[in-house]
Amino acid sequence: MTPNETLPTDPAKEQSSECPVPPMSADPAANVLKTSRRDFLKSGGALSLSSLMGTAALMSQSGDAEAAVEWAEHFQKNYRLMTPAEKAEARLRLEKRYSDEYGKKVSVDTTEAQPGVLMGYALNIRKCIGCRRCVHACVAENNQSRGTKRPGEKIEWIQVLRMERGKFEQEKMNHGYPEGLGIQVGGNAYTPAGAVLEGQYHYNPEKVPEADATYMPIACMQCEKPPCVKVCPVRTTYREADGPVVIDYNWCIGCKMCMNACPYWARRFNLTTPVLPKEEMNPVTHYLGNRPRMRGVVEKCHWCLQRTRHDRYPACVEVCPVGARKFGNLLDPESEVSKILERKNVFRLKAELNTFPKFFYFYD
Amino acid sequence: MQQLISFTTDYTRYVLKGGTKFYAWMGSLAVLIVGMMYVFYLQNTDGLIVTGMTSQISDGLYLANLVFLVGVAAGAVTIVFPAYVYHHEGMHKVAVLGEMLAISAVIMVMVFVFAHMGRPDRLWHMIPPWGIYSFSSMLGWDVMVLNGYLILNFICGFYYLWCKYSGNPINKKWFIPLVYVAIVWALSIHTVTAFLMANNPARPMWFHSMMPIRFIVTAFAAGPSLIILIFLVIRKNTKFWVDDSAIKLLTTIVQFCLGIAIFLTLSEVVVELYARTEHANGLYYLMFGLHGLTGLVPWFWSSLVLMVGAFILFLIPRFRNDFKLLTIPCAMAFVGIWIEKGMGLIVPGYIPSPIGEVTEYHPSFVEWLLVLGIWAFGFFILTILLKGAIGIMLGEVKFGGPAVAAK
Incomplete structure (x- = not known):
């Protein structure tokens, strides 16, 4: 198996040309000029502490600006409760900070969910070859921490589980059983065939696929009834109107209750300040998506909001060399995902927990 | 108002006065507290990476101590309940000390909340009107009931002391109902903490309805065990005399609750290991290890030996009646729980992870020091509170008393 050569491998390179709707990026400096203080004062009584701080920060062009930006960021509201003006302001603040920090023009998109869209995902486990290109594409696209010095510095949202095919053998028929009176109460003829969820994702073969294994990628299931959202004490993680469960990284207090609640081990904690080299940083970001995170907050897959809200596929779908990954609008009967749900045998992981994932597995 | 000022000054003055032993004790606690502050600083600059926590084991000693100390706080009710509901003479005399213990334990819990968080600087996000309070979150409820319990104990404890100090009679019209509320509230704090863990179907080790009652009985064994030890220290080092009847009743409570706790643990072992589903993997890992990883096995068995051993010792009359020997099963029960x-x-809830990965938890030096420091901080506060309370109960601190005359 070889990857499809026409598939883009470096998401950062082709963003500027292919993105149908140019990301709401702009030169932060220019934006500062656009947002005059008068505009803010016009918005009247809604002037919050954060907007005061923010305005002060954006207006002062001195060396203290950086510190002021962070200070203002500290007092901003929960993203979902911000007024459009406050959102715009928060975006500018972040764009300025990120641009300074990573030495390039960074955009922070704030595109909202579009009506009539409910995102869905389907994965053909029959086709998956376990190459883990999706894992690496996801890390590159979504600005995950990629340090190597300490184990906690490496974060991957997708895990590809390797499952042994297993077999039943004549020689093992009498291992262990029968016992006592010679009446069989069980057998040992098996090796675990079809063992799902045994955590075998640390495999490193020379070639994939391996003859004796099948693969099952797993990431956030974007549940319709997400247990992680229910347990969040500050409502920083929530379901967006178009489906994905997102996190306002600036509002997260790092209590990790969501990590206890997630049955799919989809959530990761930034144990330290993410290790994200300047040159590898993807500057096209979304506020609720792949913008760089900070120390002490939780993050997870969000179906590449920075792409999918602009009619592009998530990075993992785009990179998959065998086309195992399908993504689309569940409300559109003509979408690929809807067609799969209509025609294929699909199943959800841990369906018994009533989380109602919008991530489906299927096979031909 | 003047009375209140003199209460504060007299109280402070009395608490600050002490012998070499007192200062040595407080000094060594202070050293640990300073150490704790240093590692807390590390943790909030470098991040939780300085602890043994990982993506798989996202909480460890901090959450464990938090849960345990909620139990200790709730355990204070084992004094207050007999004192005010059964009008137990010996208990009534020391009820206020139980409230002081509850105050210190809840404060420790709150420091542990800070310790386990990734962003303690953002705690205000969960406090309205600046933040958002979420009624669907068990952590939200936990923070609410804990703060309520702190306030209740503070009011009940200090109002009682205030009346003793000023010589005013206690206004029973509101004081007694408030004490009853505090008694029920004590159950609520540990129940909600049990729900915090148990309401996670993702973690089969925690996901069962036995958790709240198990939490309560272990709390009512560990809490009074600590209280007995503290009472014996008070009897030895101060002029304040805790009645034998109070200690004996506490011993009975510990013994009964410890017995039920052991019974519940063994019931869980039978139910989980008979069917031996994948959901029993956490318990199996705890008891015997899984895939060759056995990090928690010694912990489980030492805990079981300590608890069962303590229970057996409690059965022997000599250990119950000789208060020197009584310290042994009490310490064993406390450590075991x-x-x-x-x-x-807490830890085996994370092992294996929801996708079946087995990893080991190795608490780091930072974690141990932070835990030790928070305990030291708790005992620092407890010593102050107990000393002040005892001073007032003995009549050494009194409105218009010798302390004022000394001025």
Whole structure:
């Protein structure tokens, strides 16, 4: 198996040309000029502490600006409760900070969910070859921490589980059983065939696929009834109107209750300040998506909001060399995902927990 | 108002006065507290990476101690309940000391909340009107009931002391109902903490309805065990006399609750291991290890030995009646339950992970020092509160008393 050569491998390179709707990026400096203080004062009584701080920060062009930006960021509201003006302001603040920090023009998109869209995902486990290109594409696209010095510095949202095919053998028929009176109460003829969820994702073969294994990628299931959202004490993680469960990284207090609640081990904690080299940083970001995170907050897959809200596929779908990954609008009967749900045998992981994932597995 | 000022000054003055032993004790606690502050600083600059926590084991000693100390706080009710509901003479005399213990334990819990968070600087996000309070979150409820319990105990405890100090009669019209509320509230704090863990179907080790009652009985064994030890220290080092009847009743409570706790643990072992589903993997890992990883096995068995051993010793009359020997089973029960709550319940909830990965938890030096420092901080506060309370109960601190004359 070889990857499809026409598939883009470096998401950062082709963003500027292919993105149908140019990301709401702009030169932060220019934006500062656009947002005059008068505009803010016009918005009247809604002037919050954060907007005061923010305005002060954006207006002062001195060396203290950086510190002021962070200070203002500290007092901003929960993203979902911000007024459009406050959102715009928060975006500018972040764009300025990120641009300074990573030495390039960074955009922070704030595109909202579009009506009539409910995102869905389907994965053909029959086709998956376990190459883990999706894992690496996801890390590159979504600005995950990629340090190597300490184990906690490496974060991957997708895990590809390797499952042994297993077999039943004549020689093992009498291992262990029968016992006592010679009446069989069980057998040992098996090796675990079809063992799902045994955590075998640390495999490193020379070639994939391996003859004796099948693969099952797993990431956030974007549940319709997400247990992680229910347990969040500050409502920083929530379901967006178009489906994905997102996190306002600036509002997260790092209590990790969501990590206890997630049955799919989809959530990761930034144990330290993410290790994200300047040159590898993807500057096209979304506020609720792949913008760089900070120390002490939780993050997870969000179906590449920075792409999918602009009619592009998530990075993992785009990179998959065998086309195992399908993504689309569940409300559109003509979408690929809807067609799969209509025609294929699909199943959800841990369906018994009533989380109602919008991530489906299927096979031909 | 003038009375209140003199209460504060007299109280402070009395608490600050002490012998070499007192200052040595407080000094060594202070050293640990300074150490704790340093590692807390590390943790909030470098991040939780300085602890043994990982993506798989996202909480460890901090959450374990938090849960355990909620139990200790709730355990104070084992004094207050007999004192005010059964009008137990000996208990009534020391009820206020139980309230002081509850105050210190809840404060420790709150420091542990800070310790386990990734962003303690953002705690205000969960406090309205600046933040958002979420009624669907068990952590939200936990923070609410804990703060309520702190306030209740503060009011009940200090109002009682205030009346003793000023010589005013206690206004029973509101004081007694408030004490009853505090008694029920004590149950609520540990129940909600049990729900915090149990309401996670993702973690089969925690996901069963036995958790709240198990939390309560272990709390009512560990809490009074600590209280007995503290009472014996008070009897030895101060002029304040805790009645034998109070200690004996506490011993009975510990013994009964410890017995039920052991019974519940063994019931869980039978139910889980008979069917031996994948959901029993956490318990199996705890008891015997899984895939060759056995990090928690010694913890489980030492906890079981300590608890069962303590229970047997409590059965022997000599250990119950000789208060020197009584310290042994009390210490054993306390340590046994501390292990059971932490390494025996919180940590195996994370192992294996929801996708079946088995990893080991190695608490780092930072974690141990922080835990030790927070305990030291708790005992620092407890010493102050108990000393002040005892001073007032003995009549050494009194409105218009010798302390004022000394001025």
